[in-house]
Amino acid sequence: MRKRFISTLGLGLLLGGRLWAQSGYTDQAALTKRLQQLNAQYKNLTSLQSIGKTSTGKDLWVLSVGQGDRGKKPAVVIVANLEGWHLAATELTLQTAEKLLSGASSDSVARLLTSKTFYFLPNLNPDAAAQYFAKLKYERSSTARPVDEDRDGRVDEDGPEDLNGDGLITQIRIEDPTGTYRVAKGDPRVLVKADAAKGEQGQYLVYTEGIDNDKDGAFNEDGLGGIHLNKNFTFEYEPFKPGSGDYPVSELENRALIDWLYENKNVYAILTFGPANNLTEAYKFDPMKANQRVVKGWQAKDVAVNEYVSKLYTATGLKDAPSLPSTKGDFPSWAYYHFGKLSFSTPGWWMPKDTARAGSPRPAGATPVPGGRPGMGAGRGAAASPALGSEEDVELLKWAKANNIEAFVEWKEIKHPDFPGKKVEVGGLVPFVKWNPPVAMLTPAAEKHASFLLSVAKAMPEVEIVNVQTETLSPGLNRITVDVHNKGLLPTHSELGNRVKYEDRLKIVATPAKNQKLVSGRTHQLVRTAIAGNGVEQLTWLVSGTGTFTIEASSAPAGSSKVTVNLK
Structure with a gap:
C-alpha cells in the first residue's frame, strides 16, 4: 500500500488505499x-x-x-x-x-x-x-437553498454519485465514435476538446461522475442547491x-x-x-x-x-x-x-509558469465551468468538468509531480447503467487541485x-485645503480663494462614479459667521468630476462682514480637510 500524502486537498480521506492529509485549509x-x-x-x-x-x-x-x-x-x-x-x-x-x-x-x-x-x-x-470538507467532495459553487434547476417539479434530485468509491467526484469517459473529446498530445490521461476545424476526431463522451437519476438525458444537473x-x-x-x-x-x-x-x-x-x-x-x-x-x-x-x-x-x-x-x-x-x-x-x-518549481502562480487549463460544480447540468455530449478542456492540464500534472502532489485519479473501468455495452471509465483531475x-x-x-x-x-486620494488667499475688495468685502488639493496619486472617485448617483462625491461646505453674508459662491456644492491624483479644484467666495469663515472639503472615500479664515 502506498502511503503518499496528498498535501493539495486537506481532505483527510482514503483514496484507493492512500491517505490524504489535511493541508491547513x-x-x-x-x-x-x-x-x-x-x-x-x-x-x-x-x-x-x-x-x-x-x-x-x-x-x-x-x-x-x-x-x-x-x-x-x-x-x-x-x-x-x-x-x-x-x-x-x-x-x-x-x-x-x-x-x-x-x-x-x-x-x-x-x-x-x-x-x-x-x-x-x-x-x-x-x-x-x-x-471541500464533506464526505463526498466535489467543486461546488451553488448556495444551499434548494432549487429546481432542471424545472421538472423536483429539487436536488439528480446530483453526482461516487461510482468508484473514492470519496471524490471526478469524471466518467465513454469510448464512443460520436464523442467530442480526444486524448491530449502531452499526456494520455488528459482529455481535451477535439477541434474539427483542425481535422481532429473525438474518441470519448465525457460527463461528471454520476448517473442520470431522473432519466432526462442529463447528468448531475440538479444537485444540492443551485x-x-x-x-x-x-x-x-x-x-x-x-x-x-x-x-x-x-x-x-x-x-x-x-x-x-x-x-x-x-x-x-x-x-x-x-x-x-x-x-x-x-x-x-x-x-x-x-x-x-x-x-x-x-x-x-x-x-x-x-x-x-x-x-x-x-x-x-x-x-x-x-x-x-x-x-x-x-x-x-x-x-x-x-x-x-x-x-x-x-x-x-496560479501555477508557476515554470512547472518545475513551486511558489507563485499560474493555473493551467480552462477556468472552472461557470457555476463551479464540475459539469453539473451537462447533458449527453455536453462539456463536462473544469478538469477538462486544455492541453495546459498537461503542464498542471507536470507541476504537481515535481511538487509531490497527487493531482490525478487514474482512469478505472466500471459498469455504468446508462451505458450498457460501452467501455466506461472513472478518473480525471482531483477536485480543487487546479486552484488550491x-x-x-x-x-x-x-x-x-x-x-x-x-x-x-x-x-489613495487624500484631500487637503491649501493656498488659502484673502483679498480685501472694499471695507467689509473680501474674496476668499482656496485650492482643494488631492495629494494622493489616485482620483477622488472613479470616472464611472460620475454617472452612478450613489457615489459619495467630494462636498464643499462653506459656513459664514452669523454677521456675514455670502455675496457670491455657494454654501454647499459638489465637485462632480473626480479630482485626479495630485489634482486641484479651485473655489472662490465673496463674503461681506467680519468674523470666521469656515470651509470644509469632505468625501467618505477620499477623506476630509477643514480651514477657518478670519475676516476683519
Whole structure:
C-alpha cells in the first residue's frame, strides 16, 4: 500500500488505499475561530462583524482593520471565495490580514492604519465551500437553498454519485465514435476538446461522475442547491441560465454583501480574490463599449487608473497570471458598473509558469465551468468538468509531480447503467487541485498581496485645503480663494462614479459667521468630476462682514480637510 500524502486537498480521506492529509485549509468553524483570535489579539486595531447568514445559518464575516473610527476613513474592501471551491482565496485573505496586522508596529503601516481602513471578507459562500470538507467532495459553487434547476417539479434530485468509491467526484469517459473529446498530445490521461476545424476526431463522451437519476438525458444537473453567486449580480445578469436564479440578487449571501457595501460609504476600491484578472494585465479602453448608453466598458480615466494599479501589483513580483475575463452577473463587474467603485480582481495564486518549481502562480487549463460544480447540468455530449478542456492540464500534472502532489485519479473501468455495452471509465483531475495548492505555497503570495494593499492605500486620494488667499475688495468685502488639493496619486472617485448617483462625491461646505453674508459662491456644492491624483479644484467666495469663515472639503472615500479664515 502506498502511503503518499496528498498535501493539495486537506481532505483527510482514503483514496484507493492512500491517505490524504489535511493541508491547513479552514472550514467554517476554523475560519470563525481564526478570525476571533485575530480580533482578540489586535483588539485595538480590529473589529469582527457578521453581515448576514446563509440559508444554513453560517455567518458571513467581515474583519475591519484600522485605527479609531474605521467607518469614517477611506477603505479598501477585500472579498473572497464567492465561488465556494476557491479555498485558496479564503486562505489568502486571512493570511494577508494577518501579515498586515503583524506589521502594524512599524511606523509606515501604523501611519496608514490611522488614515485608512481595510475590510476583509474571507468567505462569501461558506455553504459551497463546505463541500471541500464533506464526505463526498466535489467543486461546488451553488448556495444551499434548494432549487429546481432542471424545472421538472423536483429539487436536488439528480446530483453526482461516487461510482468508484473514492470519496471524490471526478469524471466518467465513454469510448464512443460520436464523442467530442480526444486524448491530449502531452499526456494520455488528459482529455481535451477535439477541434474539427483542425481535422481532429473525438474518441470519448465525457460527463461528471454520476448517473442520470431522473432519466432526462442529463447528468448531475440538479444537485444540492443551485444558485451561483457570481452569476446572480445585477450587471449583465442572464435570466434563465443555469445557476443564475429566477432574478438577480436572489440569495441571502449576495444581498447581505450589497446591503453592507451600500451602508459603508467610505469604501473607495474593491479587491476580489476570484477567477477574474485585471491586475497582472489591465483592461483596455474600448470607446464603443465605454460610450454606449448602457456602459459595458471601463471609462478612459479608469483604465488609466487600472494600468497604474496593475503596475503596483506586478511590482510585487505577482506576474504571469492567466488571462481571466469577468463573467456575466459576477461581483467584480457589479462593483464597478453598478456600484461605481474601482474594482480589481485576481485569482491570487496560479501555477508557476515554470512547472518545475513551486511558489507563485499560474493555473493551467480552462477556468472552472461557470457555476463551479464540475459539469453539473451537462447533458449527453455536453462539456463536462473544469478538469477538462486544455492541453495546459498537461503542464498542471507536470507541476504537481515535481511538487509531490497527487493531482490525478487514474482512469478505472466500471459498469455504468446508462451505458450498457460501452467501455466506461472513472478518473480525471482531483477536485480543487487546479486552484488550491498546499497552503504553505500561499505564504509568499500573501506577503506580496499585503505589500500591494499597502501600496494601494498609500496611493489613495487624500484631500487637503491649501493656498488659502484673502483679498480685501472694499471695507467689509473680501474674496476668499482656496485650492482643494488631492495629494494622493489616485482620483477622488472613479470616472464611472460620475454617472452612478450613489457615489459619495467630494462636498464643499462653506459656513459664514452669523454677521456675514455670502455675496457670491455657494454654501454647499459638489465637485462632480473626480479630482485626479495630485489634482486641484479651485473655489472662490465673496463674503461681506467680519468674523470666521469656515470651509470644509469632505468625501467618505477620499477623506476630509477643514480651514477657518478670519475676516476683519
